[in-house]
Amino acid sequence: MDGTILQNGYPSLDELRQMGRFPSEERFRKGPVAVIECIQQIPCDPCEGACPFGAIHVGTPITNLPVLDENRCTGCGACISHCSGLAIFVVNKAYKPGMATVSFPHEYLPLPENGQIVDAVDRAGSFVCKAEVIRISNAPANDHTPVITIAVPLEAADDVRGMKRLGHEDSYAGEAERGIKAAEGDDVLVCRCEEISIGDIKKAISEGATTLTGVKRRTRAGMGLCQGRTCHQLIERMLQNASNVPVEPDTVRPPMVPVSMDVLGRSADDE
Amino acid sequence: MMNDVADVVVIGGGMQGLSTAYFLLKKGRNVTVIERGDIANGTTSRSDGDIFVCDSTPGYFTKLQKAALDEIVALTHEIDDFDWMAKGCVILAENEEQVEIAKKQYQEKIADGIRCRFMDKHDVHEDEPNTAPDIPGGLEFPDGGSLNPMLFAYSLTRAIRQMGGKIRCFTTVTGIDVSPEGVLRGVRTDDGDILCSTAVIACGVWSREIGMMAGLDIPITPMKGDLLVLEPNVYITRRKTMDIGYSLLRHKKAGGADEKTFEEAHGIGFLIEPTNEKNALIGFSKYPADSTVSSLGVMQAMARRAIRFFPIIKDMNVIRAYAGVRPWTPDHEAIVSATDVQGLYVNAGHAGDGIKLGPISGKMMSQLICGEQTDFDLAPLRLDRFKEVRV
CATH class of the missing domain: 3.50.50.60 (FAD/NAD(P)-binding domain)
Known part of the structure; x- marks a missing residue:
């Protein structure tokens, strides 16, 4: 198998097939059907309630993988936008002779237009083939998760799971570079709780901060509600880039998560 | 080199x-x-950055602290901003016995030229409506404030x-x-x-x-103190408020043989300080120790003490605790x-x-x-x- 979701961050076709995530070829030939590419046992079940035909079953415990009743599934696609992991697709291998359609969630603006030719990509985001957009659904029920349907050659139907973002036609390297450049702007917030920007942190470092604690005390970065869980690694990297000495780990302070005074005040004996 | x-x-x-x-x-x-x-x-x-003249020994030390406060106010015009908030503070008595102590402290502070107001039960609740209903009185010190150390x-x-x-x-x-x-x-x-x-x-x-x-x-020996930090954007009091016990503790070292309870042995009392960042610090403790790691037992005792004075605090979240050591002299x-x-x-x-x-x-x-x-x-x-x- 050429890698797993744990190695690559996306599931491989072999992995999905082995885990029984694909409807039968017989069902595929009958028309549109949902493909639920969910292979990690996480506590999540909106897909179960999203299906108007009762074709998706999660049950108890909630960490069960969803099971599709392929005969009840009509391929309506109502489940696509309800999957918070964006792991559900509808594939129609009976679209036209030699042609299939793939419907997928697409949370990027701008949206394509009907009839537009776009770059179809696989699970890794790599280019597979050119494809025509045949439907865009952005109904209120989608809750801001537009669903795009594109037509692709039949042999690409098991691989294509999305399209390349529009407005970013340049090379991937160019895109990454732009991303880094944007992230280096001094106004970008590093600590969102206390609204501390990259510029604030650079200033603290220039004034002599050499540790996370030094930055924290000068700027308040990491002192908000999340207690640095979001920003500490970013600040650590900035500190590391500014110095040759390894950056000391930050002081860890209780509590691990916010706890109410009432709960804190109860002694262990009361429990 | x-x-x-x-x-x-x-x-x-x-x-x-x-x-x-x-x-x-x-x-x-x-x-x-x-x-x-x-x-x-x-x-x-x-440190909590409290700059008040409310718990000092009468006479020389009170006058010294008054001059210290004036010196800090002068510095606000000389150096960069340090979040100086001039708000005054309130000291609460927990029972009638402490009300008598508060009355005595009131006389002492007035004698040393410190502005001070005695507050009865009605005054206390009019000033801070969130105070527990049975708190019988306290003292208000209109001068002083807090800063970010x-x-x-x-x-x-x-x-x-x-x-x-x-x-x-x-x-x-x-x-x-x-x-x-x-x-x-x-x-x-x-x-x-x-x-x-x-x-x-x-x-x-x-x-x-x-x-x-x-x-x-x-x-000089270390005298530990713990603080809790509450979540941002909570409102309990508009200014620093503390338990009169702090001024009583000031004159003795915690950890003596006659101190039977955990609270007594760790010098637990109540203090709340709203900060410029819109969260609040909760204290306090005072006991000989040289660690700056927060003690869970002390954190719990401080939480209980805070709820005693301000019951609404019980639903508010603690996001951080920290501790420091005061340089203590005999x-x-x-x-x-x-x-x-x-x-x-x-x-x-x-x-x-x-x-x-x-x-x-x-x-x-x-x-x-x-x-x-x-x-x-x-x-x-x-x-x-x-x-x-x-x-």
Whole structure:
């Protein structure tokens, strides 16, 4: 198998097939059907309630993988936008002779237009083939998760799971570079709780901060509600880039998560 | 290694050291501050930044604290902003017995020229409606306020550098060079020696070990205090409010044999301080310990104590806890003094008042070093006052 979701961050076709995530070829030939590419046992079940035909079953415990009743599934696609992991697709291998359609969630603006030719990509985001957009659904029920349907050659139907973002036609390297450049702007917030920007942190470092604690005390970065869980690694990297000495780990302070005074005040004996 | 020369070496980059350096520089002295870690690495960064004259010993020490407050207000016009909020504070009595104590403290403060108002039950609840219904009275001190000790330290640091003072962080003092005649010759560090005829030990809790390098006995021991930080955007009180127990505790050391309960042994009391960042600090504790790791038992006891005074606090979340160690002396008053070593001075041991007393102590230390008349008679703050006690 050429890698797993744990190695690559996306599931491989072999992995999905082995885990029984694909409807039968017989069902595929009958028309549109949902493909639920969910292979990690996480506590999540909106897909179960999203299906108007009762074709998706999660049950108890909630960490069960969803099971599709392929005969009840009509391929309506109502489940696509309800999957918070964006792991559900509808594939129609009976679209036209030699042609299939793939419907997928697409949370990027701008949206394509009907009839537009776009770059179809696989699970890794790599280019597979050119494809025509045949439907865009952005109904209120989608809750801001537009669903795009594109037509692709039949042999690409098991691989294509999305399209390349529009407005970013340049090379991937160019895109990454732009991303880094944007992230280096001094106004970008590093600590969102206390609204501390990259510029604030650079200033603290220039004034002599050499540790996370030094930055924290000068700027308040990491002192908000999340207690640095979001920003500490970013600040650590900035500190590391500014110095040759390894950056000391930050002081860890209780509590691990916010706890109410009432709960804190109860002694262990009361429990 | 960097060998160097200075008029004055200040050992310690906390509130006392920075204040001392600031005032010496204003008098034109060439000053180098040596700090083992980053600026304000010790007790300064763990302080609550309360600047009130409400729990002081009557007489000399109350007048000293009043002058300390005026000195801080003056600094707000001299150095960068440090979140000074002039709000006053309230002290609450828990029962009728404490109301009598509050009445006595009221008389004492008025006699020392401190503005103060006695509050009965009605006044207390009118002032802060969230107070527990049975709280029978308290005192209001309209003067004073709070500041951010870290910002204060950094503002002083910038001012010191602007005046040409040197601050060497991450430099550890390894020895003090004293001539056989008992005269200071220099300070040795892990990054070179500094020749100087004057040095100030301003190391708070760590002054004892530095003093030993020069053969001095500086009787400062660590007295731990814990604080809780509440989530942002909560409203409990509009100003700093505390339990009158703090002023009672001030005059005794926790951990005595007669203290039976956990609360007594750890000097647990109530304090709430709304901060400029819209969260609130909850305290307090006071017990001999040298760790700056928060104690769970103390955190729990402080939470219970806070709920006792402000029941609405029970649904509010604690996001962080931290602890620091106050530099404690046998009589809980500071040491601002010359020593048996000519040219070596001590400015430390400010107990729970280091931030408040920092500027006035630094100013008086600079006056002492420059041979000027000091703002206050320094006799009650001399190091040798402890000698007789120890014999």
